[in-house]
Amino acid sequence: xxxxxxxxxxxxxxxxxxxxxxxxxxxxxxxxxxxxxxxxxxxxxxxxxxxxxxxxxxxxxxxxxxxxxxxxxxxxxxxxxxxxxxxxxxxxxxxxxxxxxxxxxxxxxxxxxxxxxxxxxxxxxxxxxxxxxxxxxxxxxxxxxxxxxxxxxxxxxxxxxxxxxxxxxx
Amino acid sequence: xxxxxxxxxxxxxxxxxxxxxxxxxxxxxxxxxxxxxxxxxxxxxxxxxxxxxxxxxxxxxxxxxxxxxxxxxxxxxxxxxxxxxxxxxxxxxxxxxxxxxxxxxxxxxxxxxxxxxxxxxxxxxxxxxxxxxxxxxxxxxxxxxxxxxxxxxxxxxxxxxxxxxxxxxxxxxxxxxxxxxxxxxxxxxxxxxxxxxxxxxxxxxxxxxxxxxxxxxxxxxxxxxxxxxxxxxxxxxxxxxxxxxxxxxxxxxxxxxxxxxxxxxxxxxxxxxxxxxxxxxxxxxxxxxxxxxxxxxxxxxxxxxxxxxxxxxxxxxxxxxxxxxxxxxxxxxxxxxxxxxxx
Numbered sequence: 372x373x374x375x376x377x378x379x380x381x382x383x384x385x386x387x388x389x390x391x392x393x394x395x396x397x398x399x400x401x402x403x404x405x406x407x408x409x410x411x412x413x414x415x416x417x418x419x420x421x422x423x424x425x426x427x428x429x430x431x432x433x434x435x436x437x438x439x440x441x442x443x444x445x446x447x448x449x450x451x452x453x454x455x456x457x458x459x460x461x462x463x464x465x466x467x468x469x470x471x472x473x474x475x476x477x478x479x480x481x482x483x484x485x486x487x488x489x490x491x492x493x494x495x496x497x498x499x500x501x502x503x504x505x506x507x508x509x510x511x512x513x514x515x516x517x518x519x520x521x522x523x524x525x526x527x528x529x530x531x532x533x534x535x536x537x538x539x540x541x
Numbered sequence: 542x543x544x545x546x547x548x549x550x551x552x553x554x555x556x557x558x559x560x561x562x563x564x565x566x567x568x569x570x571x572x573x574x575x576x577x578x579x580x581x582x583x584x585x586x587x588x589x590x591x592x593x594x595x596x597x598x599x600x601x602x603x604x605x606x607x608x609x610x611x612x613x614x615x616x617x618x619x620x621x622x623x624x625x626x627x628x629x630x631x632x633x634x635x636x637x638x639x640x641x642x643x644x645x646x647x648x649x650x651x652x653x654x655x656x657x658x659x660x661x662x663x664x665x666x667x668x669x670x671x672x673x674x675x676x677x678x679x680x681x682x683x684x685x686x687x688x689x690x691x692x693x694x695x696x697x698x699x700x701x702x703x704x705x706x707x708x709x710x711x712x713x714x715x716x717x718x719x720x721x722x723x724x725x726x727x728x729x730x731x732x733x734x735x736x737x738x739x740x741x742x743x744x745x746x747x748x749x750x751x752x753x754x755x756x757x758x759x760x761x762x763x764x765x766x767x768x769x770x771x772x773x774x775x776x777x778x779x780x781x782x783x784x785x786x787x788x789x790x791x792x793x794x795x796x797x798x799x800x801x802x803x804x805x806x807x808x809x810x811x812x813x814x815x816x817x818x819x820x821x822x823x824x825x826x827x828x829x830x831x832x833x834x835x836x837x838x839x840x841x842x843x844x845x846x847x848x849x850x851x852x853x854x855x856x857x858x859x860x861x862x863x864x865x866x867x868x869x870x871x872x873x874x875x876x877x878x879x880x881x882x883x884x
Binding site: 411427435 | 680698
């Protein structure tokens with residue numbers, strides 16, 4: 372077994388374990404920390420593809436910004452046992468049924484697809500440096516790129532509008 | 542990859558680690574000396590000549606102190622917090638070019654642990670993860686003051702990272718590369734970036750103060766409101782790790798400031814020295830020049846700390862979001878116009 376494949380197996384085990392623990396752990400802070408570890412291990416997967424830029428953007432955006440804000444919010448909320456919202460019995464049954472259905476769909480999809488298990492090999496082609504990435508984004512995918520930025524701007528404006536204090540009306 | 546390269550890089554990494562530790566240690570001494578000088582006192586003068594052994598004595602004291610553990614359900618996270626803070630403070634030095642190249646035993650040794658394509662982004666990534674050390678430690682302390690300190694640190698760092706990233710973009714538009722070695726080589730001689738990007742430098746400097754939690758932005762450990770902030774519950778070497786990480790961060794951010802805006806190891810007349818005295822001498826002078834620049838920045842950090850009082854929290858947020866971010870966006874626009882006009 373090649374070293375790269377070994378690293379891949381270890382990383383995948385780590386990713387899956389932390390992803391599972393994110394859902395499994397009772398304490399929301401622990402969940403968030405496991406999610407951070409999961410994000411960092413996904414960065415490792417990008418590095419295996421030699422996509423350095425993508426890996427570091429993953430680290431900065433997900434682990435460095437989004438999860439910090441997540442933790443921030445969870446820490447400020449007082450999440451105790453007694454504050455937990457009581458869920459009616461119907462919701463629980465519905466959750467179980469939806470879980471079983473989703474399991475069926477996912478199993479079907481996984482059985483149906485025939486994944487091609489390729490090997491890691493070196494092509495020698497530059498596909499990940501910021502120069503190449505920038506050219507691809509602003510030439511081939513110019514219109515979707517601009518639409519995404521407009522979408523983000525709209526979301527930002529919406530958040531500012533929502534969080535603005537309302538002036539007292541007479 | 543030959544084994545000589547691995548040995549060479551290992552030795553280099555150990556040396557960098559030792560130098561970072563030494564600089565962080567003597568920054569604590571320098572801080573007390575500078576504070577004493579600015580307040581017309583003598584400062585530490587008992588251990589060694591001029592108090593030079595004071596950092597060692599402090600370290601020994603921290604190791605020997607009683608380890609106190611608060612009543613917290615998260616013993617593991619309480620333990621991990623200082624470790625994360627220290628680790629993230631130390632791994633940034635991997636991509637910094639400390640000097641040009643040395644020729645030892647017929648080998649050309651490049652004085653940089655690794656030169657990845659995206660080293661500047663790597664530094665940003667590590668800095669943005671660094672806040673976890675403070676957040677996790679502050680939360681796991683199970684203390685309201687610690688939590689307040691941790692939350693303040695997190696919000697401050699996230700806010701100032703935005704302005705920091707934007708101020709860097711203007712620099713990147715000029716350099717066209719994210720590699721720190723390429724950026725340094727472009728500033729050959731006296732062609733430093735600070736002359737082209739004075740506003741960007743100022744924004745980056747302010748954000749570096751905020752990212753390292755130094756006065757006037759040290760609201761995370763504001764002792765008049767929060768006792769000690771996020772490290773209230775820590776004692777012994779765990780507390781030492783937090784304090785040490787702060788000084789290591791200060792050293793690293795001074796290095797980044799020197800490399801990005803003040804030419805790194807470049808100095809005027811380096812070509813002349815290289816031709817007349819040999820490459821090795823030129824490189825050694827270059828390393829010395831880089832460390833002089835770093836020490837100047839560290840002194841500046843301390844000078845500001847003992848001169849400017851702490852900001853109020855809303856002033857901090859207003860400065861970050863309403864002044865620095867628009868300013869850096871205007872800086873980007875002006876840089877773009879200048880690049881179009883002059884090239």
